[in-house]
Amino acid sequence: MKDDEANRFGARAVRYLAVGAQAGGFAARLAGGRLLGATRESDAEALARALGGLKGPLMKAAQLIANIPEVLPADYAEALASLQSEAPPMGAAFVRRRMASELGPHWRERFAAFDLQPAAAASLGQVHRARTLEGADVACKLQYPDMASAVEADLAQLDWALALQKRMEPAIDASEAAQEIAERLREELDYRREAKQATLYRAMLAGHEDIRTPAVHEALSTGRLLTLDWLEGEKVLNFVAAPEEERNRIARAIFNAWWAPFAHYGVIHGDPHLGNYAVFRRDGAVGGINLLDYGCIRIFPTAFVGGVVQLYRGLREGRRDQIAEAYRIWGFRGLNDDLIEILTLWARFILGPLLDDRVRTIADGISPGAYGRREAMEVRRLLREKGPVTIPREFVFMDRAAIGLGGAFLHLAARLNFHRLFEDALQDFDLAALAARQGEALAEAGL
Template sequence: MSDLPRKAVTRTAKLAALPLGFAGRATWGLGKRIGGKSAEIVGRELQQRTAEQLFKVLGELKGGAMKFGQAMSVFESALPEEVAGPYRAALTKLQEAAPPMPTRTVHSVLEERLGEDWSELFVEFEDKPSAAASIGQVHRGVWHDGREVAVKVQYPGAGEALLSDLTQLSRFARLLGPLIPGMDIKPLIAELRDRVSEELDYGLEAQAQKAHAEEFAGDPDVLVPAVVHQCDQVLVTEWIDGIPLSEVIADGTQEQRDRAGQLLARFLFSGPARTGLLHADPHPGNFRLLPDEKNGWRLGVLDFGTVDRLPGGLPLPIGDSLRMTLDGEAEAVYELLCEEGFVKESIDLEPDAVLDYLLPIIEPAQADEFTFTRGWMRSQAARVADPRSPAHQLGKRLNLPPAYLLIHRVTLSTIGVLCQLGATVRLRDELEEWLPGFVPDEELLDEEDAAAEA
């Protein structure tokens, strides 16, 4: 397997060929239909061929191409079932693996960053990677103090590749749009570009992981591996075993699915409250389900390369607006959305229409427990994507302020994973515990008074 292609012209040529491939397959499909094959059969073959080419290219190129593929993979639940099948396998492959770097390249990076005697830092070091991702790959080893470790090595030229890929992908974002109904691809690519420099900085990643590891040390529900060593292009952390969430999605028991879903929701909302940081890369490859004698299962969390810094936790208006929406306070919700910039000054909307738009989306927060399904996700995507629907017309007139962009994507991505899991989750419990503003201040005071009296 060759190195990560570093020449922009090479990567650009591969990505530029994708739209031509899409057009070629459409012509092939027309020919098949003229030849007598049914539209349904041809459509499925066309989807499968498109998926195979798209994600084969994204996976081979790694860099920004694969990062984009991973970001999209959590939204496959939104695809109509007759379309989702061919995509599902190709998409989920990107969550756990990609073609590896040659051993000589890995050794070269380690020698440059850790010194000529780098191998003496390890009792053992496995040359075959245990996982490969968009900007680096992970090797299993044993540190000189006896700890099992994960050694993350950044691909040479990863930064150039990331920017080149995402620039090229943005040029034909409209062609990629139909892959995920109701989702605007271009802002996703722009947001990924904005995060490039942070993700390449293993020093920032080490800081974020240390903060989480310290806060969640001894936690009964969440395990974050400690940072062992960090330098430019190399990050060494403690190794954790467990079942990758992609395997739970494919073959897990309902107990595993429900527990993984509950812990994923708990980590999403408790992380910012406890650390001031939001883990912003919630695709299944970054999570493990770990057996635990006391609680059955714990959630192992990996890869803190992309985080949103929220010193006060999640913004108070999120909890306030969610609570008021559930209470049917249309005027108050609309006023808050205007204040926060979700409705621009030049736009005038009916508060009741806004409430009708929001209520189906926040259905999981209404019940004591909610079962997330692909069917529910598809219904939400179809409602927003259908140009004839009032939801589509209203959604086009809403605005997403920059401060909420990453929070929005992380929340949607997490919901996508919960739907892939088919998990039954007590989401309201997590919101009441961790989301500022969701429980009114007077209710908190009443609970404190009751506890003091008891």
Template structure:
């Protein structure tokens, strides 16, 4: 089952539980659902974060409440946080930092974030992992894997075991904060040449596998930026920055930030866009990236392009006749590339998500017979989330040129493994 299909099932379940299928929705009940997902943390909370981005599937009141899961989940006690810090770093936070705020700045699915100041005066944030969260994630995915195996035995078309394993592997890596520190360092370097983009830098001497220290970025989340009712110029600026922050590292360095909910983007007072939280960063094969680069360039230049050859080059498995595959892929491409085929696209009027859903319902069996490689799951998460954020921003402008400039600046890609 696709990530969008799983989200759709969960949306329908939540609507039933909360009464959102009726004309009146009990906001206290919705709040209870959010609180429950937040207290469960781990995979359950990640589901809630994904649901908050499903703008078409949720009623406004449910969407607003679930959106709190992006950074405002119920925190754990400050005494427990201090104990984790001392256990990991060898001393209590008041001895490790010139200042430490026991009240969290944010509480998310795997850990919560506290403000601090180093002895040299630098402002930092400390991300502290919840106790037992790695084991909880493993248990969650073991249960999901049982369902995936059962579906695979029922029908090859429904066999999602490879995709569940991909999600399990990538999300489990989010519990390794030393790996996240390395990913943060890489993105800090990748964005260093972009004056209006930034990523925090890790502080290695105050980081372990369960505690991550990063330089602090001040600003407002993308959601709060939207709530401030920005003008058209500001919406366009942030939209353009968002595309470069998400797609730029993919084409330049074969890696992408794959956790695109609005809480992971900060708009700073001086107009920059900061990319936060590097727990979920996916690295790709060079030939996979090159296949997508060829496709994008062909679309931008208006050149003839065989979508079937393209998906095969990217590692897709095609189990239907070529005529059916080409017709489905052609329809899919027409919906997905609308911003690339005009010099003025209005994301406030974008209907690509419902149109893609309608196509999926109309040609479900054909979709199931064109199977992407497992690594495409995380790319879909990143690109789909970016598109949802662009729709929320609702900017109007020449997005085609943004992508064209992005591809002009990046040549043939080597994978991270080849660069090392």
């Protein structure tokens, strides 16, 4: 990353002021509401409005925290989860300057065509459609300026917010979860790393005809510009009224795109929301999905993967000792009978569809926005009584993925035998073989 934007103090100071003003206003409202007996719903709405106005990494961090049901009250989680990940796009003149800073003053000569209007805008950057001199259609992901400074400033504010949360709710310690989120956000700033992660996914999913992944155009990529194949596709939400067979085909591809890399390589896509998938057609029919955006990828120690499989099998067989050992492998400490029972309540919700050997929806009669809400409220109530518990960092993206994937399956109203799909992913599961595959794949991708 170039020195002119590498976590500049001035940019951090500006961001601190912006975040501090919003956070201060929310804190004042919260304190006043408590004194005057105002409802917590108004507090939650105020927090969402404050963070939503800021955009950028703090909003993304808030959404990640909101997906850990044990950390926030249900109304706060709902308000934060509703935040949209879209920032105002950079204008054409700004884009020209940004491209020149990445590829040099004659950058335009390196493309046959380049659309200055973004095709998509997100929290850390925006995507432009272009065509290479060789005639390949590509997606150019261009990072917003001063994102390194914004991330560091926002993470400092997140630490402050979680310290306040811990004082108000001492039964739940999210400090390790916050460290995990901080590491992943910093990694997302490095587009060279994302290029390697895209290459990794292209190798891991090479045998899946219903999942397409883009190739990296390294000569047109830098630390803040990532150029990938442009994959034509339609929004997943366009298919919510499609025939059930098509919806199930899409859901099956999404399931395999997430679980196959985890079961075979110990790698997960940490941001499985609907915007990161697009549906492609083959001969006029639904062929599968394009997997998009490789910034938020988590590579797990193989022992953790074994812990997930052990928890699944322990729940299937009713083996309490196996379940408890799995929680220890996951990173939970200070376990006792009460905490094991509480954690198992949540585990049975998360893994329930995988345990149930029948064709079913992911959660009968539940809307996507309410998925997991009732169970999370009960877990939170019990933890207040039986805690304290520290949420281990490895839990963050496993939990986020379960909620994200569940929401996708609910939107599609998919009916699948999730148990059979998971067993297929675990076929011939062996930790030693997984470790060898993981090491080889990471080395080939340069990770």
